[in-house]
Amino acid sequence: xxxxxxxTIICFITYLLLTTGSGTRILGLWSLYEILFGVILSLIVGFxxxxxxxxxxxxxxxxxRWITFLVYVIGPFFVAMAKANLDVAYRVITGKINPxxxxxSPDLKTDLVITLLANSITLTPGTLTVxxxxxxxDLYIHWINVKKEAIAKKPVDCKYICSNFHNWxxxxxx
Amino acid sequence: xxxxxIYILLGVGVFFNLLAGIGLLRFPDVYTRLHAGTxxxxxxxxxxVGSVVLLGLKNWxxxxxxxxxxxxxSIVALAAILITNPTGAHAIARAAHRxxxxxxxxxxxxxxxxxxxxxxxxxxAVKKKSEAEK
Numbered sequence: 587x588x589x590x591x592x593x594t595i596i597c598f599i600t601y602l603l604l605t606t607g608s609g610t611r612i613l614g615l616w617s618l619y620e621i622l623f624g625v626i627l628s629l630i631v632g633f634x635x636x637x638x639x640x641x642x643x644x645x646x647x648x649x650x651r652w653i654t655f656l657v658y659v660i661g662p663f664f665v666a667m668a669k670a671n672l673d674v675a676y677r678v679i680t681g682k683i684n685p686x687x688x689x690x691s692p693d694l695k696t697d698l699v700i701t702l703l704a705n706s707i708t709l710t711p712g713t714l715t716v717x718x719x720x721x722x723x724d725l726y727i728h729w730i731n732v733k734k735e736a737i738a739k740k741p742v743d744c745k746y747i748c749s750n751f752h753n754w755x756x757x758x759x760x
Numbered sequence: 761x762x763x764x765x766i767y768i769l770l771g772v773g774v775f776f777n778l779l780a781g782i783g784l785l786r787f788p789d790v791y792t793r794l795h796a797g798t799x800x801x802x803x804x805x806x807x808x809v810g811s812v813v814l815l816g817l818k819n820w821x822x823x824x825x826x827x828x829x830x831x832x833x834s835i836v837a838l839a840a841i842l843i844t845n846p847t848g849a850h851a852i853a854r855a856a857h858r859x860x861x862x863x864x865x866x867x868x869x870x871x872x873x874x875x876x877x878x879x880x881x882x883x884x885a886v887k888k889k890s891e892a893e894k
Contacts, residue, residue, distance in 0.1 A: 603832050603836060604832075604833070604836065606825075606828045606829055606832050615825065615828060667803060668803070670799075671776065671799070671800065671803045674779075674783070674795060674796065674799065674800060675776070675779050675800070678779050678782055678783040678786060678787075678796060678800075679779075679782075681786055683787070683788075683792060685791065685792055685863050685864075686863070687863060704846070704850065705843070705846040705847065705850075708798075708799075708846035708849055708850055709799065709802060709842070709845070709846050710799075711795055711799035711800060711803070712795065712799075714791060714794055714795060714799075714849060714850070714853055715846075715850050715853070716791070716850070716853045716854055716857050717853075717854050717857060728791045728795075728853060728863065730792060730795050
């Protein structure tokens with residue numbers, strides 16, 4: 587039941603975002619028919635998708651986690667992304683590359699956490715998640731500029747690939 | 761003043777998208793091209809979308825409801841890009857490595873002997889499971 591309610595509410599919010607400017611009746615942004623249709627539609631979708639959207643617990647329903655996520659995306663993640671983009675821009679112009687595939691073991695557990703970390707690593711240019719070892723949750727990462735001191739130890743230390751992303755992500759979703 | 765900020769954001773976005781195009785031509789193999797072709801375009805798109813959002817907010821401030829449509833739809837589009845772009849890059853790289861494309865000039869390749877053996881093992885495990893169920 588709770589899963590149904592949560593799915594319906596999130597679906598309705600998404601519908602509201604996508605239909606702003608449809609009228610001026612409610613808060614100057616939505617028309618009455620649009621709201622009614624949105625309620626009916628999100629009830630149907632919430633009924634169908636409740637088992638897919640909510641898997642086993644409601645850990646992510648905590649708003650503190652969402653705020654931490656926003657802070658993470660706007661703060662350290664965006665800074666790392668900008669720095670790495672300038673680095674890749676330099677490599678595009680000069681053509682100096684030193685590629686290789688390295689293995690890291692970030693020691694995270696759930697699927698959501700691993701997905702978040704892999705997507706963060708892929709979004710910062712210079713590193714690209716190629717494959718995952720599903721038993722041990724190790725990530726294989728294609729790195730465009732392999733540092734000599736990093737590959738001396740195997741598996742490679744996380745701090746070279748994803749400075750302190752794994753700590754942030756652990757705080758967000760674990 | 762507002763328009764100058766919008767033009768600067770547009771310029772930065774176009775610059776990074778241009779770099780992505782140059783990178784596609786310069787880099788030697790699939791993986792390095794994926795670096796240029798997916799990541800730089802994401803970063804460029806953030807700035808392009810940012811300029812559109814600023815324009816929408818400005819119009820909304822003046823009193824045009826269409827501005828809200830422009831701003832909010834652009835943010836939703838940006839979220840979609842940020843989720844799908846790394847996933848797509850990951851899928852392409854994984855498929856390339858599984859079908860045997862070697863990274864050119866690789867200093868180190870921890871994945872070299874893993875993938876083929878792993879997929880074989882998985883297939884046989886699935887077979888055994890289905891047989892056991894029967």
